[in-house]
Amino acid sequence: MLRFFVLVLVFVCASNAFCQDVKDIYGSVTDDTNTPVSFASVFVKDMNVSTMANENGYFKLSIKPGTYTLVFRFVGYKSVERQIELIESTREDVILSKDSYTLDEVHITEKKEDPANAVIRNIISKRKYLRSTPSYECDVYTKGVQKLMDAPKRILGENVGKTLKLDSNRRGILYQSETQSKLFFRYPERKEIMLASKVAGDNQGFSFNRALDLQINFYDNTIKWAAFGNLQFVSPVADNAFQYYSYQLMGTIIENGLEIEKIKVSPLKKYAPTFSGFIYVIKGDGRLYSVDLYLTDESRINFVDTMHISQHYREVQKTHWLPSDITIRFKGKVLGFEFAGYYTGLYSNYRPNPVFPENFFRDEILRIEPSVNTFDDGWWDESRPVPLTKEEEQNYSDKKDVLKRTESKAYRDSLQREANKFKPVRYALVGQRIENIENNSYWFIYPLHNTVFYNTVEGWGARLRARHVKRYGFKRSLEIEPNLRYGTSSKTTNANVEVTYRVDTLHHASFSFRGGSDFLDLNSRGTVNLFYNTLTTLFEGKNYLKLYRSNFAAFSAQREILDGLMLNVGTEVSRRIPMRNSSFSSIFDRTAKMITSNNPLDPATEEDVFPINNAFSIEAKLSYTYGQKYTTRPDGKIYEPARYPTLMVNYRKGIPGAFNSAVNYDFFAIDLFQDKISAGLWGYSSFYISAGKFLNSKSLFYPDMRHFTGNQTAIYNPLFPNFHFLDFYAYTTNDRYIEAHYEHNFAGKFLSKVPLIRKLKLEEIVGGAVLAQPVTNYQEAYIGLQRLVFRIDYGLSWTPDKKVYQAFRFFYGF
Structure with missing residues (x-):
């Protein structure tokens, strides 16, 4: 510190x-x-x-x-x-005049290749040495600007220009920010300390710019950047570069006493994960002097149409060649929004071979100092190394004026009134948010499709939910979520509240309380939501959702004990009451006959699935992710994608006697999982393995058993690790089990080679899952296609009795 x-x-x-x-x-x-x-x-x-x-x-x-x-x-x-x-x-x-490279006459035949190939081979032979540059620290200035060049007039009834504060032509800067940082490097580790940050329109905000994100090393075999999504791209000097590129020597030029070779880089095939453009090489040395490369829609990048990367290198202390600056420019068009922008980084004051303290690069990769947004305009005018454009100066000025106006209570009240206006279309689709600027809080009312429902236990009903959030500075907040629910057929009213107090976002510390009464899913892992169950019941006669009533009080707490080590503990006391169907409505007579009872174990009868009982339980979960990298911000800690699997241990105990509790069991489970394990150009994989056992099952009821996240509907949630075809309730166990899931996304590896289809930028998915337990086993396998938020899978499942089920599954969402 x-x-x-x-x-x-x-x-x-x-x-x-x-x-x-x-x-x-x-x-x-x-x-x-x-x-x-x-x-x-x-x-x-x-x-x-x-x-x-x-x-x-x-x-x-x-x-x-x-x-x-x-x-x-x-x-x-x-x-x-x-x-x-x-x-x-x-x-x-x-x-600056356009470069004029001289090229000796070269006759290229089948036996004599372009001289550029020898240059590339020389770089590849030295690639590992060039990649692992000596340790250093330096100063980095970054600037990011995102502009909207054109936009539709209205979206969902909202005036786009007014909402985004655009000009009369619906153009304007959406995001503008600068940072000053210290960057530390010791191959392959990196660390950044952000010392100053400026965000247009937010004097308390922290920049999203990161010097780390501009660290693109073309000596690596593949280039991976967050903006590329799931894709990685082959470097023009990768070990296997000749499988992806052709090269042409454009000529040589003398610069600063060095002979520089200009080489044109061209993909061998369209729609391959490759760059186009030029690289500039120091002749004989094999070092990159500069790069001027771009990606287009044919490279299968998402969200943008073109991305241009320019990077210069310079000699430091006559011993090393290190990046002097990098600029990434982009433009694209999505849903009628045309945008463009750039991110740039300037490196200076290199200090090679510093001595770093022990564990300096251990887990924290970025620290944003609390004082980053305290520097005034005068300081930035003196310190920024890259001048602002007139447009950028005006954008800072305009948004500063808006901030000054917000100091007026009358102006804040007018903004609040406008933001809080009730708009039926917005409410129906996404809900209604009611701001209280003075109190630094807001209310959110859940949308209509989360409010009105139908199920066979309650009949037609209404669920009135709202969430209140109050923030106390950067690290503390209070969330209160009241819930009122009524069913017209069951004539029951349920009311409950959940309160969460986040006390320390730096260590993810929080306390939660839930209390009241509610209808709960018999599968504690969840099945289908109320809205979708309403549709399947009324139109298909498939009442998937099985409910029971619970009067409960629960308390839980969590905190990160050490970096990557999280502890979560909780306790709950409840009175569980089984329910039966009270309504049998369906749009069609034939589908009404398909409605089953509320007992998933015996759907043909109205027998209760368990007797009325009281339960008192405690639970503890401990998870650990080795080498968990993170960013420390003044408002908390943000985890980076894990490089190693997470291990979770879970213990749950049903305690008899206390609060007239009728349960007596001990459950123990171990989970091992990791998401998006990179496979380079072959995409990424995810896996999940869980094994558990009831060490003691003297007395427990259906809600206490180990449940699994199944699916029986055509529209499903592909959140890993959900099953595709598993019955929601049939595989629940009170004994031991082993569950495993695996999924691989090939990121367009194969379909990018198919004419026409490759223009859709589809990602191929394969996966499977198994569940083993004493009563019966279950397996499934599937293949799928994904494009952004749309996905379709086809798969099949089977059991030991050879019963095979096959079907399509669909998903869409934003």
């Missing part, structure tokens, strides 16, 4: 001291046609000082008076050096 404090102190003091005795070199970088060269690299020769031009080609470099040689470069242009004697702030406009 002391290291972080000293780091921030030195950062602020050095910035202030530096700014007191510096002058500016500023100007524009354009090409021969006076077109701005966006994001051109600008650095001081033989010094560890650099900047880059903004989107409009304007640059500013703050440095102490003296004599310097400035180098201006950008991929595709000839570098320019300027000798500057800096006494006072000086303007220096630079024109």
Whole structure:
């Protein structure tokens, strides 16, 4: 902690001291046609000082008076050096000409290949050495801008321009943010400490920019980035690059005393996970000098149509070549929204081979310091190395004006009234949110389809639910969720409330209480929701949902004990009452005859599935994820995707006698699971294994047994690890069991090779699951296709008696 404090102190003091005795070199970088060269690299020769031009080609470099040689470069242009004697702030406009590479005449025949191939082989032979650069730490400035270029006028009755604060042409900047960070690297580990953050329109917000996300290393075999979704792309210098690319030497040029080779990179096949563009290589050395690569729709990227990556490298202390800057530009169109933007990172003040404290790279990969959003506009004007464009300056100003207006209670009240207006379409589909800005809280009323329902136990009914959230600073919040439910046929009213107090988001610590009465699913893992059960009952005569009534009081608490080690404990006392059908309605007479009783074990009779009883139980769960990486923010801790499986131990005890409890059992289970295990270009896998046993089953009832997440409907939830075809209730056990699931997503590996179909960007899925227990066993296997939020599976299941069931399963959702 002391290291972080000293780091921030030195950062602020050095910035202030530096700014007191510096002058500016500023100007524009354009090409021969006076077109701005966006994001051109600008650095001081033989010094560890650099900047880059903004989107409009304007640059500013703050440095102490003296004599310097400035180098201006950008991929595709000839570098320019300027000798500057800096006494006072000086303007220096630079024109970059398109590069003109010389190429010796080469006759390429079947026996004589393009000279570029030898260059690529040389890089590949040194790839592992070049990839594992020496340890270093450096300063990183990032900026991210996302713009809306066009949008529909209305969505779900909402005025898009007004809601997103766009101009009259429905254009505007949706997100704009800058950060200043320290980056630490020791192959293969990385760590970032964010010291300053600025977000347009939110002076208390924390930037989503991360220097870590801009760490793209083309010496790796595959390039994986969060924006690519599930896909990975083959590097042009990967070990197997010749299976994916063809190369053409465009020529050589002398820059800064180095002979640079320009190589054109082209995919061998369309719709392969590959880049197009150019790479620039230091001749004979095998090092990348710069890259200018792009991905298009043919590369099967999602959400965007084009993504352009420009990266420059520079020599540090005459011993290492490290990234000097990177810019990622993108544009796309989704559902009528046309957007564009960029993320850029500037690296400076490299310090090779530092000594890191023990366990410095252990689990935390990013720390956002509490003081990041305390720096004012004046500090940013002096410290930002890349100037803002006029549009970006105006966006900061406009959103700052809006923030000032929110200081007025009258203005806040007007915003609140507008936001809280009741809109029937919005309420029916997504619910109604009622803000209280002064109190830092809100109410959310659940939508209509979660309110009105029908089932055979209650008949037609209404479930009135709302959630109240009150925040106390960054780390504490209180959530209260009251629930009122009435059934017209059963003539029963249930009321309950759930209260959750989150006391420490840094350690995921919280306390929860639930109390009242409710109709609960006999399968505690859940079956179908009330809305879908309403549809299947009325239109198909399939009343899947089986209910019982419970009067209950429960308490639970959880906390992260150590990094990756989570403890959850709870206790509950309840009175459980079996229920019978009280309504048999269906739209069609023939389907009404298919309605079954509320007893899933004997659906043909109205016998109770268990007697009225009281139950008192305690439960404890302990989960551990080895090497769990995380981000520490002032408002809490965010886990990164786990690199290793999670182990969970669960113990539940039914205690007889207390509160007239009639249960007496001991249940123990061990789970091992991991989601999205990368398989490189072959996609990713997920698995889940669970084994458990009732060590003591002297007295327990159907709700106490071990249940499984089955499915019997065509529309299903593909949340892993749910079964596709397992009966909701038939496989419940009071003995021992073993459950296993496996699923692999090939991320379009095969269908990308099929003409026409590959344009759909479908992802192939295969999977299966098994359940073994003393009464009977169960297996299933399936194949599927997925595109974003849409998925269709076809599979079959079978049991030891050879009974086979096969069907399609569908899913859609946002």
